[in-house]
Amino acid sequence: MANFNIDAKKDMVYDAIVIGSGISGGWAAKELCEKGLKTLVLERGRIVEHVKDYPTMNLDPWDTELRGGLTPEQRKKHQVSIRSNWVGTDTAHFWADDEANPYTEVKPFLWLRAHQMGGRSLLWGKQTYRWSDLDFEANSKDGHGVDWPMRYKDIEPWYTYVEKFAGISGEPLGLPQLPDSHFLPPMELNCVEKHIKSRIEKEFDSRHLIIGRCAHLTVPHNGRGQCQNRNRCSRGCPYGAYFSSNSVTLPAAHATGKLTIRPFSIVQSIIYDDTKDKATGVRIIDAETNEDIEYSAKVIFCNASTLSTTQILLNSKSNRFENGFGNDSGELGHNLMDHTYRVGAMGKVEGFDDKYYKGRRPNGIYIPRYWNVDEKTKNDKFLRGFGYQGGGYRGGNAANNENFGADFKESILKPGSWEFFITGFAECLPYHDNQVSLNTDVLDKWGQPTLAIDAEFKENERAANKQIQEDAVEMLQKSGLKDIIGFDNEHPPGYGVHEMGTARMGLDPKTSVLNGFNQVHAANNVFVTDGACMTSSSCVNPSLTYMAITARAANHAVSELKKMNL
Amino acid sequence: MDRRSALKKTGLLAGAAVAMPTMISLLQSCENEPRLTWKPEFFTKIEANTVGTLVEMILPRTDTPGALDVKVDVFIDKVVSQTYDQKGQQNMRNEITTFNNRCKEKFGTIFASLDESKRDEVLKAEEKSSGKFNPRIWGTTIGNQEPIGFYRSMKSMAIWAYFTSEEIGEKVLSYDPIPGNYEPCKPLSEVGNRWSL
Numbered sequence: 070m071a072n073f074n075i076d077a078k079k080d081m082v083y084d085a086i087v088i089g090s091g092i093s094g095g096w097a098a099k100e101l102c103e104k105g106l107k108t109l110v111l112e113r114g115r116i117v118e119h120v121k122d123y124p125t126m127n128l129d130p131w132d133t134e135l136r137g138g139l140t141p142e143q144r145k146k147h148q149v150s151i152r153s154n155w156v157g158t159d160t161a162h163f164w165a166d167d168e169a170n171p172y173t174e175v176k177p178f179l180w181l182r183a184h185q186m187g188g189r190s191l192l193w194g195k196q197t198y199r200w201s202d203l204d205f206e207a208n209s210k211d212g213h214g215v216d217w218p219m220r221y222k223d224i225e226p227w228y229t230y231v232e233k234f235a236g237i238s239g240e241p242l243g244l245p246q247l248p249d250s251h252f253l254p255p256m257e258l259n260c261v262e263k264h265i266k267s268r269i270e271k272e273f274d275s276r277h278l279i280i281g282r283c284a285h286l287t288v289p290h291n292g293r294g295q296c297q298n299r300n301r302c303s304r305g306c307p308y309g310a311y312f313s314s315n316s317v318t319l320p321a322a323h324a325t326g327k328l329t330i331r332p333f334s335i336v337q338s339i340i341y342d343d344t345k346d347k348a349t350g351v352r353i354i355d356a357e358t359n360e361d362i363e364y365s366a367k368v369i370f371c372n373a374s375t376l377s378t379t380q381i382l383l384n385s386k387s388n389r390f391e392n393g394f395g396n397d398s399g400e401l402g403h404n405l406m407d408h409t410y411r412v413g414a415m416g417k418v419e420g421f422d423d424k425y426y427k428g429r430r431p432n433g434i435y436i437p438r439y440w441n442v443d444e445k446t447k448n449d450k451f452l453r454g455f456g457y458q459g460g461g462y463r464g465g466n467a468a469n470n471e472n473f474g475a476d477f478k479e480s481i482l483k484p485g486s487w488e489f490f491i492t493g494f495a496e497c498l499p500y501h502d503n504q505v506s507l508n509t510d511v512l513d514k515w516g517q518p519t520l521a522i523d524a525e526f527k528e529n530e531r532a533a534n535k536q537i538q539e540d541a542v543e544m545l546q547k548s549g550l551k552d553i554i555g556f557d558n559e560h561p562p563g564y565g566v567h568e569m570g571t572a573r574m575g576l577d578p579k580t581s582v583l584n585g586f587n588q589v590h591a592a593n594n595v596f597v598t599d600g601a602c603m604t605s606s607s608c609v610n611p612s613l614t615y616m617a618i619t620a621r622a623a624n625h626a627v628s629e630l631k632k633m634n635l
Numbered sequence: 636m637d638r639r640s641a642l643k644k645t646g647l648l649a650g651a652a653v654a655m656p657t658m659i660s661l662l663q664s665c666e667n668e669p670r671l672t673w674k675p676e677f678f679t680k681i682e683a684n685t686v687g688t689l690v691e692m693i694l695p696r697t698d699t700p701g702a703l704d705v706k707v708d709v710f711i712d713k714v715v716s717q718t719y720d721q722k723g724q725q726n727m728r729n730e731i732t733t734f735n736n737r738c739k740e741k742f743g744t745i746f747a748s749l750d751e752s753k754r755d756e757v758l759k760a761e762e763k764s765s766g767k768f769n770p771r772i773w774g775t776t777i778g779n780q781e782p783i784g785f786y787r788s789m790k791s792m793a794i795w796a797y798f799t800s801e802e803i804g805e806k807v808l809s810y811d812p813i814p815g816n817y818e819p820c821k822p823l824s825e826v827g828n829r830w831s832l
Contacts, residue, residue, distance in 0.1 A: 129812065129832070130799035136710075137799075138718040154774035260820035298814040299832075415770060415777070425823045428814035429832065463829070466770070468791035471762045473693040474755075481794065482699065482807065484829040490772050554770065556777040 073116060073186075073323055077331040077364070083109040085626075086351050086366040088336050088381065091188025093599040093615040094372030095314025095322070096231065100623035101370070102327040106630075109364055110322075111334040111353060113373075114165075114185035119315045123305030125159045133158055150181050153564065155192070160303045163191050169514040175523035179563030180376060186332060187315040188374065189566070192303045195284045195311050195431070196458065197237050198609035199228050199248040203442065203454075207496075208605050211452050214404060214499035215575040217604045218585030221248070227617035234321075235312045235616065236290040238432075239282030246454075247437040247609070254287045255280050256296075259426050261418045261461035261487050262434050268548040269436070275446060276439050276544075281432040281458065284312035284613075293317070298428035311431070333357050335515055338385035339369060339394050339595060347594045347635070348394075354515050368594045368626050368635055371572075372619070375405075375600035376505060379571040380520050382582075382597075383507045393507075395572075395582050395589035402506055404499040404573055405524045406606040408565035411558040412534045413457060414541035415490035416550030425463060425484055433460030436491060436544075438608055440536070451532035452498065455608045457541065459491035489550060493537030496608040497562070498529050499570055524562050567611050569603035587622040594635040598622045669747055673709055677716035677724065682731045684747040686711055690793040692754050699807050705800035707793050714792070730785035761786035804831040 084106035087097045094110065101108045116122070130136040137157045139147075149167040150156050156164050165182035172180055183189045202221045209216040225248075232251040240255040258266060258280050266278035285296045286309075293316065294308030302311050309316035322328040333356035340350045340363065350365035371378040379402055385394035393401045438454035440446055465485025470477065503524035511519045526534075534557055542555040562568070575581020578590035587602050589595040598619040600611060607614075629635045675683045690702035690711070702708070715727050735745040742753050749757065765787040769776045783791075797803055804810060808831035 127812075129801075129804060131801035131804055135714060135718055136796075138714055140718055141720045144720075257817060257819040263820075298817045299812065411772065411775060411777070415772065423823050425821050425826045426817065426819050427811065427821050427826065428817035429830075430817045430819075466768050466791075467794050468787055469767045473758050473762065473790070475695055475697045478694045478697060478699070478701075482828045484823070484826075488770075492772060554777065558775065558777065 073118070073319070074329045075116060075332060077109060077329050077334075080109075080329070081364055083107050083329070083364065083366045084630075085109070085368045085370065086111060086364060087370040087372055088351065089113075089188060089371070089373035089377070089599065090186050090314050090319065090330065091183075091372065091374060091599070092190045092193070092314065092612050093619045094188070094370070095190060095318030096616050096619040097370040097372050097596075097598060097623055098322040098328060098330075099318040100620050101368075101627065102322040102325040104623070104627040105327065106368075106627065107327050108322070108329070109366065110319075110328065110330040111336055111351065111364075112186050112330060112332050113335045113356060114183075114188075114332065116330070116332045117163075117186045117191070117305075117315055119309065119313075119320065120305070120307055123307065124162070125304040126301060126307050128159065128304075149179065152179050153181055153566075155303070159301070160192065163303070170519075171511055171513060172519050173508050173511055173521040175521050176525045177561035177563075178522040178524055179561065180520075180522065180568075181563065181566050182374070182377075186319070186330065187313050190313040191305060191315060193566075193612060194610065195302065196435070196610040197232075197235075197239075197250065197282050197284050197613040198435075198456075199250055200224075200607050200609065200614050201246050201248050203246045203438075204605065204607040204609075207453060207607075208499070213452070214605055215573070215577065215580045218574050218576045218581075223585075224614070224617050224621060227621040228613065231613070231616040231620050234291065235284055235317060236286045236293070237282060237613070238285055238287040240279055242277060242279060242437070244277070244437055246442045250282060250613075252282075253290065256283070256285070256287060256430055256432050258434065259430075259461055260424050261421050261489055264418070264421070265461065265489055265548045265550075266434075269544050272547040273439075273544070275442070277437055279435050279437070281435045283432045285431060286310045291317075296431065298430055300429035300431040302431050335517070336373065336381050337361070337517060338381065339371075341385065341387040341389055341394065341592065343387070343389050347592050354517070356515065359515065367630060369596070370619075370623070370626075371595065371597040371601070372599045375568045375571060375603075376520060376522070378597055378599055378601045379505055380507070382572060383505075384518060390591075395591050395595065397578060397591055398580055398582060400501075400573060400580060401582050402571050403501050403504045404570040405503040405505060405522070405562070406497040406499055406567075406569045406603070407524075407562035408494040408497060408567045408606065408608065409455075409526060409530050409534050409537075410494065410560045410565040411492055412495075412537045412556065413459065413490060413492035414538065414545050414553055414555045415488060416545045416553035418461065418487040418489050418550055421487050433458050434491075448536065450536060451529050453496040453529070453533070453608065455493045455495035455533055455537050457491040457493050457537075459489065461487060461489040464488045489545070489548075491541050491544070493534070493541065494565060494567075494608055494610075495530055495533035495537060497526065497606050499573070499605055500527060503562075503570075505571055526562060567600070567606070569600040569606050569611055572597050572601040573604045574602050575604060586625040587618065593629075596622050596626060673706075675709075675712045675716075678712050681735070681745065681747070682728065683708060683712060685731050685735060685745065686789065688747045688754065689789060690796075692758055693790055693793050694797050700802055702793055702797055705797060705802045707796040707800070710796045710800070711789075711792055714796075734785050758786075798831065
């Protein structure tokens, strides 16, 4: 890939500014550039070029001195993100510096951040599911939160559009609550997963077990290579086989010649002009030199990630917006959601000891939502629903085996017992009091106010989790598993890394921050298309929806610019 | 694939690997302790010997290399030295001392100075009294983990160090860094040992 243009010095004026370069920022950059806009992407971290900047992509454990272990210094620097248990020496360079970027947990909340070009698109789980009208209508039907200003028909063509470019693998199922994507061939279930699929589908009406739908290429696609089943995705993929901004959208934006990406650019605020009733640009602090710089643009896209975007908006105060940019409704910072996490069941599977697999499939199984889908599946214990992810593999912990010595050693050279687990992700309702606010008592390395996060799961999520665990145990029992363990790690929000809301879309400017095309109601040349815009949370992974919403909003932005409406 | 012949080719069975610690008499302590053939970063000589004899008891040399052949003890020393904080390091020292004290109470001397049959007896007792690891999903322990204790933790670390050594990872276990396709249901006999990655 050619070198990105990072020279933002020669030009202070652009057609568009995109704040952030993760999943949604990458899409905003690509769409705006391809539609002819001279676009500046502001990235608070460093440049990470596809392949060139993936130093660990091919390393075996024995290639590094500590084989993945973190030093006390690394653990201190990543003191927040290590709580996820995903940070190792192979990926530490892609996780944010938690010491330089403090935040306050009024209630426990894990805020996982990745400050570099590509953001968390390098580290994400890559599960991709379409939302349905069951999701878009949920708020209006049960009265929690406000109604979405769009429906499935509005976003459907944009799902297709982004899927065709990104490459999504999966199997069509024709379920109304989980619309099919435009699919590349699905990955395969292994024998244990196939066995459990047949048992669950036989025992339970309306429950399905499918291979995960994911942003991995199962065939070469748009000049990118197919997945080699190494399962080293989070180090960066040399084949470009999974979707990241670095391997897919930013190169496309760069190819237009319209892209400038400025690294080490911490957006301090959005500049609002009272006389024009719109934003005129963005104020940044250079992370390395501490210099204050202002860039101007006709249109601004906020894609810094849910909470960072909201932090910027809250910090963008003016005469017109004393309580934060576009915060006439008082909803900015409110209605934070995440999915519940690590609640389910696991067990051992007998009868397949002579079977194994080859390859490290970077994908598991999915059990789509089956509660509260229609009248027949109504559940009186909780609203909305949940889905499961999981998988079967040969594992077992050899250290627990009560033997030692020669025979023991020879036995653990063989694969362990087959195990299978499912873990649920429950939808979280939008609660006004799950909120973030600016904290001027705690400043970051650059002297900027930080976020205080005050959110929790409540009764409805706890009731859903209870059902998740009960159902999981029952499904594994009916599938004939042994040594079944039900579990609920009772994680606080943040662990699902699906934080959503805090600058929600809505029909009414009195109760929402954004309109049906993601424009700030009171400043229509500012768009928010990352997770902050979400009005409800569904129970499926949100990234594919961010992609589609962003492409749709960018299209709208350009057509409004042409009509001189912005 | 015949691992034995593969190993012969690599010289491991021909004695080209690390020499096994030999027993020498230590007059000053009246204890038979193995001579240490490497310089630890963190462990004292007694601690290094304790860990070394322990991991070799758990994973002895057979047709395939043992723990000491692939320097499991040297690696554990490095891990404790470079990845443990001070509190963790002190804890490790205390646990090794406590473990040796148990051996002294029972047999009058530290673990490394015991003969094979007494070491065997010690480990059988440790296996019974040590806690078990809860299962893990996506890298996270499920449920509340009860304290594990020194022996099971060391056993777990030894297995990890053994499996992630280049010798075992590339030549003994089934090694396939770039699988290409995914074969979801293969006869185990076509793979052999567990995958190393």
